[in-house]
Amino acid sequence: MSDKTNKNLKEAGLKATLPRIKILEILQRTSGTEDHFTAEEIYKELVLNNYDVGLATVYRVLTQFENARIVVKHQFESNKSVYELNDPLNHDHMVCVDTGETTEFYDEEIKNKQREIAAKHGYELLDQSIVLYVKKVKK
Amino acid sequence: MSDKTNKNLKEAGLKATLPRIKILEILQRTSGTEDHFTAEEIYKELVLNNYDVGLATVYRVLTQFENARIVVKHQFESNKSVYELNDPLNHDHMVCVDTGETTEFYDEEIKNKQREIAAKHGYELLDQSIVLYVKKVKK
DNA sequence: ATGCTTGCAAACGGTTTGCACGTGT
DNA sequence: ACACGTGCAAACCGTTTGCAAGCAT
Secondary structure, three states, X not given: OXXXXXXXXXXXXXXXXXXXXXHHHHHHHOOOOOXXXXXXXXXXXXXXXXXXXXXXXXXXHHHHHHHOOOEEEEEEEOOEEEEEEOOOOOOEEEEEOOOOOEEEEOOHHHHHHHHHHHHHOOEEEEEEEEEEEEEEOOO | OHHHHXXXXXXXXXXXXXXXXXXXXXXXXXXXXXXXXXXXXXXXXXXXXXXXXXXXXXHHHHHHHHHOOOEEEEEEEOXXXXXXEOOOXXXXXXXXXXXXXXXXXXXXXXXXXXXXXXXXXXXXXEEEEEEEEEEEOOO
């Protein structure tokens, strides 16, 4: 674990410091659980684990991770950002308007259609974001 | 113009006050030009036209318009919101990463696929947002 | 040793709010 | 007349930054 973590950081040109390692571990630990953390949540998690970082450091590290393509930043609610480990597949999200719960999905057909649409307007598709606002169907 | 405007406001349960009328006019005047305004831009436009509103009022009015489904709010850049008149068709946007220019598009096939995907996860699709980040293809 | 990193506190920028005054119906 | 709307300035809150001290290499 630490070996791989250190390598990830090295490759990104970032020194393997404690805050960075701890933050990366939190992100990895919850990877696949469809969890998306705010900087504040990561900060509190660190404090809970008896590791006192500054909130500013969490922001700085997350920004560095974003630039290094280690994490991806989303904005499901308009006033705060959430982060998750980068998924090379680049999945999308649906957010339950009642509970805030997020579900991930991936659809190749939509991606193709998007590239097509961009091309039709003389553009090349660099990146993309879909957010579905949904609610549970009651049976 | 004013007649229709007043009716729109009435229907939303909003008194036809000067700030509201002026803001609605600005939004209508640029409708279809693929322009999306920040609260600040609308505020400055009003001041330019020699009508002094408070920026706070612009925000309040835009929020009321959003609740009344008269306008839609988007977040193309993470730190500021932009507003445009509500389009019943609910079009989507591509944003040029170089110029910030936005282009609107609509694709029924993608919408259908989205409803399908939501349903597959036991959800009903209430709303949706697609943003394509693109750059001009150089010929 | 040296330059990247960190923590703290202060600054920032977009947005919201409290309050006393103004305006539409 | 009365409730609703407005302007102003201050508060808010997530995020960023300057700076002096700390750590990885």
